[in-house]
Amino acid sequence: MVPRPRERAEQICFLLEDEGAHVLAIPLLELEPPTDPRPLQAAAELLRRFAWVAFASERGVTALVEATRTAGTLDLLRTRKLAAVGPGTAAALDAHGLEATLVASVSSGEGLAEALLPRLQPAEVVLLPAAEEGRRSIEEGLRAAGVTVERVAAYRSRPAGSAPEGWAEVVAHPPRCVLFGSPRTVEAFLGLPGAGALVPGLRAVAVGPTTAAALRAQGWEPAAIATSPTPPEWVEAAVRAVEG
Template sequence: MRVVLTRSREDLGAYARALAPRFTAVALPVLVEVALTAEEIDALMAAVSCPGPALLWLASARAVAPAVAALQTAGIALPRAVTVGERTAAAARAAGLAAESLGDDAVAAASALVARGLEGTAVIAPRAAGGRDDGLAILTAAGAQVRAATAYRLAPRAADDPALTEGLAALPTAAAVLVFAPSQAAALLALCPTPPPCVAIGATTAAALRERGVPPAAVATRPTPAAMAAALAAVYPTDP
């Protein structure tokens, strides 16, 4: 059975492996990265320019490159990084950072970091424009001096974008759509108001689908490939 994932082909990786051999993954990258404004670039430079030691909080692999570039432009030594998820940690290490994943979601990672003691610690937090602040709120409440700034911005792709061709063609007969973020839910439903059964990566994404009139068929218990595969298997315990 074919299933559509609201990710790029390059990002299918572990999810495609977790779904195989029963399900075949097809990419539908509903969002595309767009340039930051001059004001956002200035704010990012200001955020990384911390006096004294700081910790780098990375909730997404997409934040790694712009954060490292900003630090290098400012002439600041790369700080230790704490990440959400091992994939982000791997991207951070590849960019030259000493990085450690403390959890598969922002709340778990932030809670683990707080347990180590954060009072007064400067935390540089490059993030998506309009991204969720669950983890940052926990860090702030624990006394961290959080310096958040937009590091990247995603926008919905136009329906005629060639990157969508394969995924859109697969939608009518797909067994399900796996959705990984609220912004992806909005972009997906703009392209396809009545999609196949949707599987959400977590409660926030599930809520975004419900708000738009599409209750998810299943919600993963954790934001991991194995949990998404298990959620999909619950929708299709046997082949139709």
């Protein structure tokens, strides 16, 4: 099971199917604009203030690009130094004609903060377009070192509902494993009716250490953790989970 709409997980689904898997793509989260979009738009309009923009997700990239298009500052965004939490986020930048200056070698908020710190010059300000309800590890790591960070809500996520389309099939015919791409997805899955009864027979695959920690916090030990948050590595982890 891939808890995303298929159009947002096509490569993962295709790679899993190449391995002989039957893939259930069931979106558990809906992504929406932030409750108050004004701070994001203001940041896009005042983009010149920021030397760096740090992206913790692909959706954060899309949201800021859309805001800069509205503000007429997309060309200015191309001149900023852009930091990506991992290869997937760097690929999202590339899809918009933007190049990542820095890609964290450890794909987590802590890893991105650690990678950024040696690259920052005194008085440089970092813009962080992030999920409204997202973790604070990037800004906390940077601020602890005296860096000025402006975090703006770029989007928010909410559970897709108590019975998303396809969930009845999951309950009736549980899959061998579930791929989790974020702590928020773990929460959404476990909040669905009947999910708790499925857990003992399911193998959880985490996209990285942060998601693995979220699973463990719920008493669910991951069967495998992707070595990097890319579709091939995620699929390789799923194969290990099933074969192990």
